[in-house]
Amino acid sequence: MTELTTTVTVTASALAIGDELLSGRTKDKNIGHLAEMLTAAGIDLLEVRIVPDDEARIVEALNALRARYDYVFTSGGIGPTHDDITADAVAKAFGVNCGHDPDALALLSAHYAERGLEFTEARRRMARMPEGSRHIANPVSCAPGFIIGNVHVMAGVPSVFQAMLDNVLPTLNAGTKVLSDKVSCPYGEGDIGDPLSAIAKAHPDVNIGSYPRFSGQGFSTEIVIRGRDESAIGAARIDIESMLSTIRPADLTATV
Amino acid sequence: MTELTTTVTVTASALAIGDELLSGRTKDKNIGHLAEMLTAAGIDLLEVRIVPDDEARIVEALNALRARYDYVFTSGGIGPTHDDITADAVAKAFGVNCGHDPDALALLSAHYAERGLEFTEARRRMARMPEGSRHIANPVSCAPGFIIGNVHVMAGVPSVFQAMLDNVLPTLNAGTKVLSDKVSCPYGEGDIGDPLSAIAKAHPDVNIGSYPRFSGQGFSTEIVIRGRDESAIGAARIDIESMLSTIRPADLTATV
Incomplete structure (x- = not known):
C-alpha cells in the first residue's frame, strides 16, 4: 500500500x-537563530541579505525579497534614533504612508507613564509604522x-528579535x-567524495550535504541527510554507513 | 591653511x-570577520547575501554583486564533494569554461603524494576553476x-577562509x-534620541550610529561616530559629550 502525502513548501528570506x-x-546573531527556528517550523529560508541603513537600498532589497518568497523577516532599524529608518523604508517599498500608529502610541505612552519617564519625540518615533500594519x-x-503584507519587521537587539519571533512563529x-x-x-571529504557523490545521485529524494571540520591537524566530515520523507532519509543513511565501513584503514587520514 | 585630501572609496560585497x-x-563566522578586515583596510562592505548550494541562485547573486561593487568575496562550496558547486557557478556567471587548472592539479598532486594519499577524483575536483582564474x-x-575578474572565491571553513583572506588583502x-x-x-536611546538627531544633522561629514544594549534590566547605548576626517569626528564627539552632560539625573533611567 502506498501512502500518499502532500508536501507543502513555504519559503522565506531575511533582510x-x-x-x-x-x-x-x-x-549578527539573528540570522542563525531565525534559520534554526524557521527550519524547525518547516519553512525554507532561501536567501538572506544584509544592507546598510540606507533607504534606497532597504527598499530595493525588500521589494526583491517580498516578491519572491512567501515571507520576509527583517531585523534592525526600528529604534528611537535618527539612524532608525526601517519603518520609513518599508512604507516606501509598499507605497504607503508612514505615520504614528495610534495603538502603538497608546501602548508606549502608558509604558513610559508607568515608569515616570518623559514620552520624548524619539520614543514616539518607535510608534511609527506603515499604514495598515499589524503589531x-x-x-x-x-x-x-509590525507586519505589512508578507513582511515581518523586527528589532535588531537579539533578545528583542527572539521574543518578537516567538510571537510571530505560531x-x-x-x-x-x-x-x-x-x-x-x-575521514576527510577527499576520502569519501567519490562514493558519496554516487550515493547522492542514487537518492534524489534527499539532499546530502557534506561539511568539513578542520581540527588544526586534519579534516573530518559531517554528512547531513535532509528531506521530507523519513524512509528516504533512512535508506540514504544505510548506503552512507555501508560506504564508510568499506573505507580502507590506509585511508584513515582525516585530511582533505 | 587648508589641507587638501582626496577621499578614495572602494566598495565590496560578500556572497x-x-x-x-x-x-x-x-x-556563519566569515561575514563578520570579512567586515572587520575590510573596514580596517579602508574598503566599504555594502551588501551581503547568503544563498543555497544552487547554481542558478549563485549565478544570479554573483552577477548582481559583481556589477555593482568593486570587489566580491565569496565563501563556501569549493571542497571536494558533489555539493561543492561554487567553481562551476562562478564560471557560468562569467560565461567561461570550468576545468581542472593544471597548476592546481600539480600542487594538489604533490600535496597528496607527500602524504601517501590517493589523489582521488574528489580531490582532483578541488583543482577545478573557471578558465583564466588566478590562485x-x-x-x-x-x-x-581563486580570483576571476573582481570576484574572490574562498573556502567556507573559517580557518581556511581567514588564511585565504590574509593572502588577498594586500x-x-x-x-x-x-x-x-x-x-x-x-542612557537608553529614548533619552538621547532627540538631541542626538540634532547633532547628527549638524555634523553631515560624519555618520553617527546609535546602538542599544539591553542588559536584561534596561537599555544603555553605544554611540559610534564614523568618518574619513579625524577633526570632523572630534567635533561631533565634543557635541555628543556636551549633550550627555546636560541629561538630567531624573533621566538616568537606562530604559528605552
Missing part, C-alpha cells in the same frame, strides 16, 4: 539592516514590531517539516 | 554560499581559492580608511 553589521562592529508584540521593551503557515539525520565521518 | 547557513545548522594560496589545506586597492570613535552612554 538584516544596519551599518554596524557591515562594518564588523556588531556580529508584533514586544514583551521585552514594549515598542512593537501565526505563520508552516510547510511540511524538513527532517534531517547526520552521520559523523572521521 | 556566502551554503544550505547549512540557511538551515541554521552552521552559524589564492591556501596555507592550511593546500587546495587554492593585493586589493584600499580606500581612504574610515575612522571611528565611540562614546558610551548610560
